[in-house]
Amino acid sequence: MTSKTIQNVAFLPGMLADERLWEKSLPFITNNQAGLRFRPHFIDMAEGESIGHIADQVLRQMPDRFALVGMSMGGYVAHEIMRRSPGRISHMMLVNTRACAESAVSRRKRVLMARMIKQQPVFRGFNGPLLDGALHPDNRHQTSLLSVLEEMAASLGRDVFCRQQIAVANRADYFADLAHITIPCHVMWGQSDAIIPPKLQLTMAQKIPHATFQEIPGAGHYVPLEAPEIFANGLMSLLAR
Known part of the structure; x- marks a missing residue:
């Protein structure tokens, strides 16, 4: 992609997250040294x-050709979009996510949690306990980061959380699709992510032909918030391919 090209990028957040998930990284993306131009969605x-x-909602609202950035639950949506309309996707960045379906045990736990x-x-x-597993220990008590997570959860609320739990519980298995991904792809995960084991993320990256992958020290599940500059640089490097 040349510096004059405007790349449309769909940012797909994780569970109980919205566009505030990306706010810390946007200044680094906007002022990137490569001079890349992009239009965030x-x-x-x-x-x-x-x-x-x-996935259908995203495909209806996006232009004919666009890049995908999917974090956690957003990564599942990115996989589904690739399955449905691979020809429309130019690049894909997968952040702290996986390609396999939920196990039967985990599926039951999610459904039970939604009911409770x-x-x-x-x-x-x-x-x-959830935050202990989601954040790097150095970030666990960072006030500004915790405020963003709490504000997103409070504004989205109970009904969204329950609906998203069921959606994630019933997602498809995308593992067999990985070998057919031919677009530029970058997989990124935080070293301290205890929600999605790094081994699953590395395996996903290795199954995608020519994918690059990056493990981020000092970050957990929320790389865009915990390491925004590293996240932004990874995205810009991907879009330049």
Whole structure:
């Protein structure tokens, strides 16, 4: 892609996240040294009843040709978009996500969690143990980062959380599709991600022909918030391919 080309990029957030997930990285993307120009499309994934439903929404609202950036749940949507319309995707960046379907045990846990959350009098998006597994220890008590996570969870709320849990629980298995991905692809994950094991992410990266992959020290599940400059540089390097 030349510096004069404007690249449309769909940003697909994780569960209980919205466009605020990308805010810290945007200054680094906008002022990138390569002079790349891009038009961000921040995808709202609050209303989708399934991963397929969200994928269809993205395909309807995006231009004919665009790049995908999918973090966690957004990565599942990116895989589904690639399955449905591979010819429309120019580049794909997968961040702290995986390609395999949910196991039967995990699927039951998610469905049960959604039912329990609906019955609780007060909804809290993130508890202590979840944050312990999601964030690098150095970031675990970073006030500004925690505020972003809490604000996103509070504004999206209980119904979105339950709907997203069910959508993730019932997602398809994309592992067999990886060998057919021929576009430039970059896989990035935080070294301290305890939500999605790095081994699964590395295996996914190795199955995609010619994919580049990057493990980020000092970050966990939320690389765009924990390491925004590294995230931005990875995206710009991908779009320049």
